[in-house]
Amino acid sequence: MIWRKKSPEPPAEAPAPVVPPAALTIDALGRKCPIPIIMLAERVGEVPVGAVISVLADDPAAFTDIPAWCRLKSHQHVESYELPRGGWSIHVRRQY
Amino acid sequence: MAYLDAASTEPLHPAAREALLAALDVGWADPARLYGSARRARLLLDQARAEIAEVLGARPDELSFTTSGTQAVHLGVLGVSQARRRAGRHLVVSAVEHSSVLHAAGVHEGAGGSVQTIGVALSGRVDLPAFAEAVAAEGVAAAALQTANHEVGTLQPVAEAAEACRAAGVPLVVDAAQSAGRLPIPPGWSVLAASAHKWGGPAGVGVLAVRKGTRWRSPYPEDERELRRVPGYENVPAVVAAAAALRARAAESAAENARLSALVDRIRAEVPRRVPDVEVIGDPVDRLPHLVTFSCLYVDGEALLTELDKAGFAVSSGSSCTASTLRPSHVLEAMGVLTHGNVRVSLPRGIPEDDVDRFLTVLPDIVRRVRQRLGVQ
Numbered sequence: 001m002i003w004r005k006k007s008p009e010p011p012a013e014a015p016a017p018v019v020p021p022a023a024l025t026i027d028a029l030g031r032k033c034p035i036p037i038i039m040l041a042e043r044v045g046e047v048p049v050g051a052v053i054s055v056l057a058d059d060p061a062a063f064t065d066i067p068a069w070c071r072l073k074s075h076q077h078v079e080s081y082e083l084p085r086g087g088w089s090i091h092v093r094r095q096y
Numbered sequence: 097m098a099y100l101d102a103a104s105t106e107p108l109h110p111a112a113r114e115a116l117l118a119a120l121d122v123g124w125a126d127p128a129r130l131y132g133s134a135r136r137a138r139l140l141l142d143q144a145r146a147e148i149a150e151v152l153g154a155r156p157d158e159l160s161f162t163t164s165g166t167q168a169v170h171l172g173v174l175g176v177s178q179a180r181r182r183a184g185r186h187l188v189v190s191a192v193e194h195s196s197v198l199h200a201a202g203v204h205e206g207a208g209g210s211v212q213t214i215g216v217a218l219s220g221r222v223d224l225p226a227f228a229e230a231v232a233a234e235g236v237a238a239a240a241l242q243t244a245n246h247e248v249g250t251l252q253p254v255a256e257a258a259e260a261c262r263a264a265g266v267p268l269v270v271d272a273a274q275s276a277g278r279l280p281i282p283p284g285w286s287v288l289a290a291s292a293h294k295w296g297g298p299a300g301v302g303v304l305a306v307r308k309g310t311r312w313r314s315p316y317p318e319d320e321r322e323l324r325r326v327p328g329y330e331n332v333p334a335v336v337a338a339a340a341a342l343r344a345r346a347a348e349s350a351a352e353n354a355r356l357s358a359l360v361d362r363i364r365a366e367v368p369r370r371v372p373d374v375e376v377i378g379d380p381v382d383r384l385p386h387l388v389t390f391s392c393l394y395v396d397g398e399a400l401l402t403e404l405d406k407a408g409f410a411v412s413s414g415s416s417c418t419a420s421t422l423r424p425s426h427v428l429e430a431m432g433v434l435t436h437g438n439v440r441v442s443l444p445r446g447i448p449e450d451d452v453d454r455f456l457t458v459l460p461d462i463v464r465r466v467r468q469r470l471g472v473q
Contacts, residue, residue: 033396069393072393
């Protein structure tokens with residue numbers, strides 16, 4: 001019973017969460033950390049300041065590491081939405 | 097090879113080696129028997145018990161030897177929760193406990209009990225008000241809190257947590273594996289667990305202390321050994337060596353702690369100065385003297401460990417790619433810090449200052465090369 005923030009697999013009966021739209025979606029599904037974060041860092045400049053980027057990732061490390069990257073880089077972690085097929089849509093707002 | 101992984105296991109202390117060799121000759125007989133060689137083994141065992149009890153702040157009759165720190169934790173957590181079945185079935189633990197605590201809690205849960213996990217701050221320190229509130233609730237069988245975190249070195253507020261447990265009448269299991277032999281044991285524990293190989297003793301010796309008046313019942317079948325707390329034949333020579341190491345460490349610790357702590361301060365200051373995009377993790381002040389952890393952005397931990405090994409440095413990592421589970425460390429996750437590119441440096445007793453300086457010299461280039469391979473500028 002190692003403590004985990006969230007199960008990577010959403011419960012079978014859970015309703016699909018409503019994921020708000022993002023200015024840019026980065027598909028990092030199937031990619032292991034640190035690749036999803038490298039993809040995010042490379043492309044954060046492609047959206048205007050204040051816009052939201054969605055990173056699709058299913059490596060459990062990304063769930064912790066993308067919010068940590070936001071804290072270190074002074075961007076905003078908006079929310080992480082569980083995807084119906086596993087993984088998350090992790091929303092990041094460009095701050096500068 | 098520069099050994100920077102003392103938190104996994106501390107090299108055998110010379111005093112322990114000497115005691116082990118001597119005790120193999122004179123302490124081999126069965127300490128439960130009544131003839132001369134057996135009485136000698138019993139004497140050695142009880143003398144070691146008294147010495148270790150004194151350093152750890154326990155009474156000799158409170159202390160039993162186990163085969164590992166993990167076994168001590170298992171017996172501690174399951175023994176108190178079993179003994180307090182009628183008082184409650186709820187267990188309170190911090191989110192950053194060693195896996196031995198969390199796995200024992202899992203067994204408790206599997207047997208129909210419940211477990212509440214208390215979160216930690218970014219520093220890794222447990223949320224004390226939440227911990228105190230949780231233990232004050234109805235039906236709590238026991239609580240568990242480590243003295244110091246094994247991955248990031250942050251010290252936990254054990255004395256304060258123990259006070260909250262005492263007020264609520266709840267026994268507190270304290271896992272002191274990372275700090276025993278290095279720092280004084282904080283007051284207030286009901287059950288204490290430690291591990292000799294972490295303080296420079298041999299492998300295969302754990303310590304389980306059950307405070308007088310604490311209700312405890314072994315989860316194992318009955319056995320007469322070790323004050324009926326731990327089953328199986330005692331390893332008297334290893335226990336004697338564990339006591340010799342602990343005695344030596346206690347005598348050296350003031351001077352050596354200050355030296356190692358200054359080296360850790362140097363690593364904490366120099367790594368972010370020399371390597372871009374690094375997060376040094378854990379409390380900078382309330383921490384173990386010998387341990388520091390940092391995470392490098394855009395680096396995979398396995399590549400970093402391999403490169404450091406090639407350069408002659410033994411370190412460990414909490415990154416997922418270095419774990420058999422392919423999940424990042426639950427400690428780093430609970431803290432909300434970067435889990436990839438993670439390196440734990442823990443300094444053994446007597447490490448030459450030069451080893452640390454060489455580590456600081458080679459690290460920037462190694463990180464740069466690993467990043468380059470991943471296409472990061």
